[in-house]
Amino acid sequence: MFLIRCPYCGEAREEQEFSYAGEAFIQRPPLTCSDEEWGDYLFKRKNIKGVTTEQWLHSAGCRRIFVMERNNVTYEILSIYTFESKRGAA
Amino acid sequence: MKYSWLALLKEGLKGHQDWTPTWPDVTPQTAYDVIIVGGGGHGLATAYYLARDFPTKKIAVLEKGWIGGGNTGRNTTIVRSNYLWDEAALLYEHALKLWEGLTEELDFNVMFSQRGVYNLGHTLQDMRDIERRVSANLLNGVDAEVVSVAELKERIPILETGKQVRYPVMGASFQARGGVARHDAVAWGFARAASRLGVDIVQNCEVIGMDVSGGRIHGVETTRGFIKADQVGCVPAGHASVLAKMANVRLPLESHPLQAFVSEPMKPVLHTVVMSNAVHGYVSQSDKGDLVIGAGIDSYTGYAQRGSPHLIDHCAAAMIELFPIFSRTRLNRQWGGIVDTCPDACPIISPIPEVKGLYFNCGWGTGGFKATPGSGHVFAQTIGHDTPHPLAAPFHIQRFTTGALIDEHGAAGVAH
Amino acid sequence: MKRLAPQAHERIDRSKTYQFTWQGESYYAYAGDTLASALLANGIDVVGRSFKYGRKRGILAAGVEEPNALVTLESGGYEVPNARATEIELYDQLNAKAASGIPSLRFDLRAALKPFHKFMVAGFYYKTFKWPQKLWPHYEHYLRQLAGFSEVPQQADAEHYDHQYQFVDVAVVGGGAAGLSAALTAAQSGASVLVIDERAELGGELSSEFASSAEAQQWFSSTKQALEQMPNVRILKRSTAFALHDFNLLLVIERRQDHVSLKQRNEKQSRQRQHRVRAKQVILATGSHERPLLFANNDLPGVLMASAMRRYLNEFAVLCGDKPVLAGNNDSIYALAEDLVKRAGVKPVVLDMRVGYDASRLIAAGIDVRQGYTILKASGSNRVEQVSIAKVYYDGKLWSASAATETLDCDVVATSGGFNPLVHLDCHTGSKPLFSNALQAFLPACDKPARISAGSVNGHSDWQACVQDGAYAAHQILGRLEKSVAPTTVKPELKLLNVAPFFCPTHQRNKIFIDMQNDVKASDIELAIRENYRSIEHIKRYTAMGFGTDQGKIGNVLGIALAAQLLNRSIPEVGTTTFRPMYTPVTMGALAGEEVGLLFDPQRFTPIHASHVARGAEFEVVGQWMRPWYFPKAIEHLYDAQSAEDLHTAVQRECLAVRNSVGVMDASTLGKIDIQGPDVREFLARVYTNAWAKLAPGKCRYGVMCDENGMIIDDGVTACLSDTHFVMTTTTGGAARIYNHLETWLQTEWPALKVYLTSVTDHWSTTAIVGPKARRVIEKLCSDIDFNAKAFPFMDWREGTVAGVPARVMRISFSGELSYEINVPANYGRYIWEQVMEAGKEFDITPYGTETMHVLRAEKGYIIVGQDTDGSLSPYDANMGWAVSLTKPYPFLGQRALTRSDTVRTDRKQLVGLLPHDAQKVLPEGTQLVNAIEDKAMIGHVTSSYLSPILGRSIAMAVVKAGLSRMGNTIYAKTVGGETIPVTIADSVFYDTAKEKLDGEV
């Protein structure tokens, strides 16, 4: 049962306040892509065992989406950051 | 040794000294014709039907832990075939027919108990979906029935059918041939039958790599050394993506925790299986007397066989909604499994186009136990003939490219 | 068995005598007793029957680890199935009976099957009842009757439950020596501390020491007192920490009233409370449970744990027998012997497997101490009467027993085979316990952050070391919490109890019970292994070891040790099974808490709800909302009786009223999202399939929304307030989901789009006036809008004042009739509704519900997302290609998906209308469709179906393979009831195809 530190609210909150929103940084292909590429984008997931990079929405709090690196075997949360900070870095 | 009363009698008198291993423990050989990765029900069933129908093939099942220790050993054991779409209904019905003779086929009592399965409806839309599904089932040759509230109350007197609850029950679908089975026995029964046909069942043997080159597979690297094979069938449930990655393949799966729990054993009071999508929970009472209850799936991915407790609380509340007399009963144990969920809530039974000789049977998510014999059978045929069995063909991985999904989410009710 | 004269440190209150009923007979005991101590004090041996063989069973332990003494407590709404006598605090008029015994405790059928017991070994049912498989249900029926303990209560719960969220710096589980010491040290730093103990009183096993150690007593009372006085400390007694989840979520059940007599229970208070504790640090001071020695017939009543006998003696002044044999493999057994001599003047025979312990003091006191001995077998009929003992030898690897045995008479046998630290909570998050050879025990790994263990769970056996270990642990975690800490304490030395390695006699292993509750014998484990169930997990599942309500607290480690021996592996190689919640069983009601009944899920109400109730509406559950379904009118009968219209009659009436005059509907539940910013048009163009660039302020447009898979997920009307300000409506059920969906796209994929979304669903109350006379109604209420059809055309909206309230009025229609939707802030919603009703009186304005809405829209072929679509329909499939714009600069969500090979198939299922040949035949919704009467191949199904009052015939909407190109074809509906109904495929617009009704009365 996660206790998640929302990077916007700046404090830890109960898991129920959040919604898991899937793998992060999936690239959306252009309209001209092949059916395969579209299918891969739509459905195929890394589904990593270990450290995953995923999106979480603070749905009952500030309503912002952020990125969480989490070990889905130990359930450790390794880091949490905003998309802005990632974009800033890139 | 054939199992029978007589054998038991003889053995009983001798102090049970002569029973032989249900399946022998073997050291893996260096090469096989077919390797099945994953010693769950589906993998063992695949091996059994392969050995039965393709007797010349040398087959091994590689299991990283102990057989049946994956989802096969931790599911709520509901068996039914009343799925909505033709493709799914036919596949699950194929399985159900096999269940009906499985104890005899395997010479192992899998305690398949056709006590019937109710899927409750709580809203008008639920009732439309029930009507739709039952209508489809009947045309597909799957037994099904729409049951009114009054009738429900008669059949399951302990069910709350009053209107003064949050989500009053409005009716149900019923499949009389549905029921439950003893999950562990399924794994053990298939293991025994397969090993008697010469299949090597290798426990504590984790596949950690795949030798793929020139567009085909040559064997697998394991914690017990490299094992050669031209055909590798992967049936690893929650770990499908992990194995696929070894062959550089990505699957349309996410692995999530799914939780269940049991009460203390009590005298029989619930003689059938009751499932509810709207309040989310499903329950049966095992032959031992414990209520076996399934909760909802956790939203996040997880490979730890544990989920979040608020789902358990909610599910307990759902149970009390349905069966107020359960309120003072106590829960004994809760656990989780790792379920490989597919976007359309249907499995993938498919050769992998990029890698010749590699096959996957996965994506059963929250509801594959009921398919165990059928899944094993069609997968064995698919591997044996190197071409999809007709019932497996619609579950080809290609559907995620063409868009031909078989969406059992929408109207099929709970997928367990 | 008897009650001794008052003891200095007993915990019973002899001034209060309670009557209680056991098996229908009346007994007496004292306040402070448990049901177990009360039964023992009354000389009751047999309290249960075993699961499989129906063997007589007595009380084995004194706490939660008890496997045998399961009872059914009370009856009716207060019944508790499978309650453990050792945990039940006695109250006056308590009523209990054994949870087992078929048909009775005295006579058990299963015991009568004794000749067959030798065949009923582990897993025998897998090998039998197989042929023919068809007969299994019959066998199963009888087998089921034999299983289970208590009945399920027959009545609904008379009590209620709640939850409480707690947040603390330090949670200490266990209020024994270690826990109290840890709590005190932690609290002294100023940290907030929660102490949790499952027992009625603090002290844990320490209270057994009070009798012999004044110092222990002294330490306890001063520590307890100190804690009770600190404002930053909260003590939860009668509270079991049943699970420890990730990030230190500790779940605790507090039994608030179970110890109170039924008459005195406070109805306002919950029976049990689940505390959901988030602790920054957790200290596990959970102690350990003793495990027994193994010998044949070790399950006889009168054979019990040494620590239990000691607790009964010291805490309850109950002597479990006059002629005790104590047997053990460690030092702890001698303490019991000393207490027996001192407290009861009883001289036990002491058998110690080991040699070398200095027992001179006891020997001097005249006690028969035999070192190098153990029990091989017990015998007796209702209760243990004799034990046969033998000398044993240890060769450095294995024990062996001498063939020569000796028999001792006795009336109670107490054994100690070592201790099992309570590692459970530590393991709930995946940690594996570690085996210590020195202690012959599994210890907690404590390898997760923010937790530590202390006391006997770490293997400490003397209370002073536990106290020190508690302080040490607290010290460690205070450092992590950055609290000022007391001077460093040192980690105490482990004082070993010198537990000897495991031993299981080789004779009569089919009489040696490893797991008493599940009747798992040593021979069953042998059999499992013989049959290759060698993993400890297989052994568990094949034999059911540890499956019971005690989860193998006493037996599991013995089973593991036996398996290790048989497999010739070390104990850690064999390992444990997985420790999972619940630590001890938890009431389902307590898990649910208050969120049952109507609080199970929020019920959402519109601002107009009270009006609907007043008008006798029937409600439909839509998502969480309660929406009026229909408004049955009361029917006056000739005589007194009154009844109400049924659904059908009411809907017919409501539909005709709308079509012929005017109706009114509450549309407040639709989701509404306020969208502002310079890029709103672009945003809408991306999320909807249709175009938005040219929609002028003052106008509205219908939009269809797809997911990236190209399938319809929502629809609704969006109004343009200005070039930078729009308001979107979503379906009722989809509101939250769509809002999240839109935010997600904005925040992750399109952060550059300048758009702000605000949910305003609750702000607006929406009253729709619908029907040819709608204009005449609204004109009575609003003078600052020109309602002339030309001035205010279809799909426009206006701002104005309706009945004195500022409102947005939209001219949109879900029925094909002239229709105005009046949006006002929620707090005026009911007022506006009533004003509309008043103004519409002269036209006999008719309120209508969702059912009539469905009929009206179906007559016009409008879809309901989620009913006519199911996530597998593209806009083309839904015959809404007109709403798809493929020329937008940025492709809309799902656009690419529409050109995949399967999605462009022309024979996909498509949305069409159906006209049953029999115009009075209404197709059941959901019914499947086939091409020919005998066909079984399905080509689609009925999505919506009604009797249309205005058309006087039945109509339906359906999805049909290639349906759009099959207009006029006859196909067949195959109902669940077995009917085959011919229908014609038709356009889905059934009524007013020329759209002549849209402007209403002219």
Place this chain on the structure above:
Amino acid sequence: MAKFEPQFATALEQQDFNRLNSAAFKVQELRDYGYVVLRVDANTEGAAHALAKLDISVPEPLTMTGSLDSHLVKWIGPSEYGITLPLAQKDAFIKAAKEALQGVFAAVVDNSGGYSFLHISGTQRYEVLSKLALYDLRGQLPLGKVVSTIAAKSGVIVYRVEEESLRLMVRWSFAQHFWNALVKASEEYR
């Protein structure tokens, strides 16, 4: 045209507030507040000027600025502020805000009807609320703080402007459910 006298009815108008009116636990529904959602990034061009004109200083995360008499500005999320203000001043404020923010990328949304505004006091207020709320209101909600969280399965905004009480906003449609939950949770203190 008839003369209209609009009637204003809050979400809990029909409830019996005497039930929750003890020294231990007391709930009042406030009728006289409006609620305006302001969406703006303070760094956006023109925002600083406009906000100054409106006398709004943008609060830090989970805090509030201003006061209930004029406008209490709550941090709801980044670039999202919830402004509670006397109902009578609401329309004027919205007008002023829209004018001031003309041309700035911002949104001003009237959401006054969206909520029921509760005032919760009494010696047992934390005991009662801790049965429903996931958040540590007792320990983590000092004066001047605001949090959006979940209580009784409903989204709520809780904030504290006085020592002895809490204020809570719950969505209109959830208000009755929330009320029922409060009634049940406080039963033992009545």
